[in-house]
Amino acid sequence: MMTLKVNGREHQVDAEADTPLLYVLRDDLKLNAAKYGCGLGQCGSCTVIVDGKAVLSCVMPMVLLEGKQVTTLEGLGTIAEPAPIQRAFMEEQAAQCGYCIPGMMMRAQALLQKNSKPTDEQIRAELEPHLCRCGTHMRILRAVHRAARLMDTADALPAANGSAR
Amino acid sequence: MNAPLIIDRRRVLAGGGALIVSFSLGSGLAQQQDAPAASAPSPPGSLKASPYLDAWIRIDANGVEVFTGKAELGQGFKTAFQQIAAEELDIAFESLKVTTADTRLTANEGYTAGSNSMKDSGTAIQNAAAQVRALLIAEAARRLDLPAESLRTADGAVIAPDGKRLSYGELVAGEMLHVQAQPTSKLKDPATFKVIGRPVPRVDIPAKVTGGEAYVQDMRLPGMLHARVVRPPSYGAELTECDTAAVEKLPGVVKVVRDGNFLAVVAEKEFQSIKAMNALAAAAKWKETASLPKQDDLLNVLTSLPSQDTTIFERSNAAVAAHKTIEATYTRPYQAHGSIGPSCAVAQFVDGAITVWTHTQGVYPDRQGIAEMLRLPPASVRLIHVEGSGCYGHNGADDAAADAALIARALPGRPVRVHWTREQEHAWEPFGPAMVTKLKASLDDNGRIADWNFDVWSNTHSMRPGGAGSMLAAQHMAQPFAVPAPRPLPLPEGGGDRNAIPFYNFPNARVVHHFIAAMPLRISAMRALGAYHNVFSIESFIDELAILAGADPVEFRLKHLDDQRGRDVIEKAAQAFGWKPDQKRPPDRGYGFAFARYKNLAAYCAVASEVEVNRETGRPRLIRAAAAVDSGQVVNPDGLINQIEGAIVQSMSWTLYESVTFDDTRITSIDWQTYPILRFNSVPESIDIHIIDRPGQPFLGSGETGQGPAAASIANAIASATGKRLRNLPLTRKRIKEAIDA
Numbered sequence: 001m002m003t004l005k006v007n008g009r010e011h012q013v014d015a016e017a018d019t020p021l022l023y024v025l026r027d028d029l030k031l032n033a034a035k036y037g038c039g040l041g042q043c044g045s046c047t048v049i050v051d052g053k054a055v056l057s058c059v060m061p062m063v064l065l066e067g068k069q070v071t072t073l074e075g076l077g078t079i080a081e082p083a084p085i086q087r088a089f090m091e092e093q094a095a096q097c098g099y100c101i102p103g104m105m106m107r108a109q110a111l112l113q114k115n116s117k118p119t120d121e122q123i124r125a126e127l128e129p130h131l132c133r134c135g136t137h138m139r140i141l142r143a144v145h146r147a148a149r150l151m152d153t154a155d156a157l158p159a160a161n162g163s164a165r
Numbered sequence: 166m167n168a169p170l171i172i173d174r175r176r177v178l179a180g181g182g183a184l185i186v187s188f189s190l191g192s193g194l195a196q197q198q199d200a201p202a203a204s205a206p207s208p209p210g211s212l213k214a215s216p217y218l219d220a221w222i223r224i225d226a227n228g229v230e231v232f233t234g235k236a237e238l239g240q241g242f243k244t245a246f247q248q249i250a251a252e253e254l255d256i257a258f259e260s261l262k263v264t265t266a267d268t269r270l271t272a273n274e275g276y277t278a279g280s281n282s283m284k285d286s287g288t289a290i291q292n293a294a295a296q297v298r299a300l301l302i303a304e305a306a307r308r309l310d311l312p313a314e315s316l317r318t319a320d321g322a323v324i325a326p327d328g329k330r331l332s333y334g335e336l337v338a339g340e341m342l343h344v345q346a347q348p349t350s351k352l353k354d355p356a357t358f359k360v361i362g363r364p365v366p367r368v369d370i371p372a373k374v375t376g377g378e379a380y381v382q383d384m385r386l387p388g389m390l391h392a393r394v395v396r397p398p399s400y401g402a403e404l405t406e407c408d409t410a411a412v413e414k415l416p417g418v419v420k421v422v423r424d425g426n427f428l429a430v431v432a433e434k435e436f437q438s439i440k441a442m443n444a445l446a447a448a449a450k451w452k453e454t455a456s457l458p459k460q461d462d463l464l465n466v467l468t469s470l471p472s473q474d475t476t477i478f479e480r481s482n483a484a485v486a487a488h489k490t491i492e493a494t495y496t497r498p499y500q501a502h503g504s505i506g507p508s509c510a511v512a513q514f515v516d517g518a519i520t521v522w523t524h525t526q527g528v529y530p531d532r533q534g535i536a537e538m539l540r541l542p543p544a545s546v547r548l549i550h551v552e553g554s555g556c557y558g559h560n561g562a563d564d565a566a567a568d569a570a571l572i573a574r575a576l577p578g579r580p581v582r583v584h585w586t587r588e589q590e591h592a593w594e595p596f597g598p599a600m601v602t603k604l605k606a607s608l609d610d611n612g613r614i615a616d617w618n619f620d621v622w623s624n625t626h627s628m629r630p631g632g633a634g635s636m637l638a639a640q641h642m643a644q645p646f647a648v649p650a651p652r653p654l655p656l657p658e659g660g661g662d663r664n665a666i667p668f669y670n671f672p673n674a675r676v677v678h679h680f681i682a683a684m685p686l687r688i689s690a691m692r693a694l695g696a697y698h699n700v701f702s703i704e705s706f707i708d709e710l711a712i713l714a715g716a717d718p719v720e721f722r723l724k725h726l727d728d729q730r731g732r733d734v735i736e737k738a739a740q741a742f743g744w745k746p747d748q749k750r751p752p753d754r755g756y757g758f759a760f761a762r763y764k765n766l767a768a769y770c771a772v773a774s775e776v777e778v779n780r781e782t783g784r785p786r787l788i789r790a791a792a793a794v795d796s797g798q799v800v801n802p803d804g805l806i807n808q809i810e811g812a813i814v815q816s817m818s819w820t821l822y823e824s825v826t827f828d829d830t831r832i833t834s835i836d837w838q839t840y841p842i843l844r845f846n847s848v849p850e851s852i853d854i855h856i857i858d859r860p861g862q863p864f865l866g867s868g869e870t871g872q873g874p875a876a877a878s879i880a881n882a883i884a885s886a887t888g889k890r891l892r893n894l895p896l897t898r899k900r901i902k903e904a905i906d907a
Contacts (some may be wrong), residue, residue: 023436033376038587042837074376095238097555135814137848151433
């Protein structure tokens with residue numbers, strides 16, 4: 001048994017030490033957002049945030065996660081109360097099949113948490129580990145810019161729902 | 166207003182089965198939907214094959230449900246269908262539910278392919294909805310004893326002049342909608358559209374960006390087991406030895422399934438199944454055969470294989486004399502669909518019947534294949550489409566469905582989920598076929614094209630199921646099913662010869678399709694089929710001829726094109742791009758242009774692009790693109806823009822980077838390192854899409870229309886930047902560098 005902290009809640013997980021985080025999130029905790037894309041750390045679709053950093057969960061074994069805080073897309077917001085990054089992707093209609101999108105969003109979220117006004121170049125460089133096959137890239141870039149603006153606005157307001165951070 | 170309804174009860178009383186409803190069309194707003202004026206015109210779109218209105222629209226006290234036999238693949242048409250139904254039914258968009266392909270619930274619409282969903286299913290839903298609305302008005306007229314002309318519809322109800330409302334749910338009783346569609350419908354005037362033509366947000370996106378259950382990969386049925394397949398290392402490899410005892414003792418392992426060369430393992434938890442798969446792969450011994458051709462000599466490989474040659478187009482005008490002649494050969498390698506999410510399926514075998522949840526493009530053809538493989542009657546096999554990762558054609562989806570079915574049969578009662586690995590998807594998906602085109606053409610004294618010769622060598626572009634033999638699991642069983650004989654896909658849509666016939670007017674022209682039956686690599690349908698390479702070839706060669714003629718590429722195209730809608734998209738794209746004849750280019754940058762009408766009968770698309778080439782490294786980069794598209798009546802403009810934007814970006818990736826690699830035995834491009842595709846550092850600065858809307862015109866679809874024009878536009882821009890013509894796809898950094906240095 002291992003203790004894993006995901007989206008602010010502690011879970012007792014029965015998984016072997018070498019199990020990649022991705023399978024614990026999907027299989028044990030029934031979370032959908034982190035996706036299996038390659039299992040090789042090449043495509044980014046499994047990306048989640050661990051202690052503020054974007055991490056490829058398909059190659060992150062459980063043994064390295066003791067005591068760490070994991071955040072998945074589910075932890076940011078909901079359909080009813082979407083986080084700024086989620087609102088931004090909806091408003092830009094930044095998906096075709098959408099399979100790669102949760103991973104992109106988590107890396108963008110990690111970027112925006114440490115740099116609230118990234119340049120276009122910085123966003124492109126940050127998203128370099130991520131593949132999209134539908135060719136939604138232009139919209140993804142627009143959505144990250146929009147999320148930066150939305151988060152900026154949200155910061156200016158008194159903490160409302162506090163879902164995004 | 167609505168015309169009276171005449172219900173022919175004699176047919177019912179005579180036991181004809183179907184309740185036939187007919188109503189005459191008033192003049193005015195009714196659109197003529199390409200129904201021939203023959204004696205027995207059939208209803209439009211997929212209503213032809215599935216004519217009952219309740220195959221498309223069902224209404225009860227709980228609401229209105231729309232059905233389509235097509236599968237949402239990430240194109241967003243589920244939203245578009247909902248818009249169409251809402252518009253023609255006069256009902257709130259949000260109140261509708263759309264159910265997609267399911268062999269128990271929806272019409273058989275074959276495959277979701279060929280950019281045909283809007284044309285087939287969108288048209289069927291539009292007409293069915295309009296006819297259902299007319300039936301509801303007629304029923305309300307009967308109940309209220311008022312003339313139908315005095316009634317109107319709004320927000321899911323029929324409304325009388327005095328304001329009395331009868332909701333659709335109240336009006337529908339019994340088998341009222343179980344009637345056959347009429348050949349023509351009284352459709353709304355496009356000028357009055359409130360939902361069609363609006364950029365309605367996609368219905369599937371909220372769940373996808375919040376971690377909702379959105380894909381077959383996300384399914385978790387009670388008691389579900391996880392399976393992994395161990396595929397052979399190469400085509401035709403035979404399993405000679407496999408000691409499964411150790412694997413069966415691994416934690417969580419429930420069963421090892423072996424049937425001939427089919428090998429799989431099932432475990433309680435997903436990662437247990439992965440560990441067991443690795444152990445099983447290590448235990449398996451295979452006998453392999455070196456059967457693959459030379460990857461770097463596809464030109465000779467393809468043109469040397471036996472082919473069935475057909476002249477598919479011939480036109481001659483001896484009065485036009487050739488002045489200058491050029492020729493060129495273009496090639497395309499095998500290319501991969503490369504879905505980001507590997508193929509997945511869930512199956513459950515209960516009491517001799519099986520249900521399979523799959524991201525296939527064709528639930529009915531797959532049902533046939535799986536029924537044949539399991540030797541079950543088709544009625545005992547149900548396939549339900551659940552979204553997967555974007556597919557772009559025939560990828561591993563159908564194979565994964567067959568895998569799940571075969572494994573689930575060995576574990577009656579328990580749902581079994583199979584997820585392919587990245588390496589399996591890359592090695593085993595059916596690739597887009599390699600192709601060769603040889604072109605030869607002449608200019609006359611006036612710089613116009615005098616003659617045109619086009620030869621294309623290609624495999625078929627569809628080895629999709631129908632029979633079990635199209636599915637890997639069935640091919641690998643101890644009693645295997647043979648791969649069916651390939652057939653060329655018939656024109657006018659065509660396969661290898663899709664878009665091989667020039668859309669331009671040439672006085673002399675000849676097009677020959679060399680159909681190659683032998684398939685050294687596993688191939689099938691990939692977005693745009695042969696049109697990707699044929700349009701790349703034609704539109705590159707048109708530029709070569711324009712250069713020979715000393716003409717501007719855009720003007721040169723217009724000079725050879727009569728079709729007004731084609732001319733309109735060319736002019737629109739050129740204008741949006743800021744195209745000017747003899748425009749000055751920044752150093753190492755080039756401008757390119759290309760155009761096609763997809764399949765010569767569907768959507769029109771023109772793409773202008775600006776590419777920068779680094780002369781030191783050869784690296785090309787698409788800086789910006791502007792495109793114009795005419796897809797007929799537009800239902801969701803943002804959805805259409807998204808499709809064309811995506812097509813340009815994806816086609817750029819195919820065109821600049823992608824080829825399947827192999828040695829004499831194995832596929833060697835088995836992940837994203839060995840099969841690189843575009844990443845964010847190659848994404849252009851801007852892509853600008855312009856729609857030419859054609860209100861009231863038939864839906865033309867859009868999914869595949871951009872692939873060919875984008876490829877040629879980029880190739881032409883590279884030629885413009887470097888002065889060198891590259892004719893072998895992909896146009897890699899290395900090839901460009903070699904051309905510059907030559």
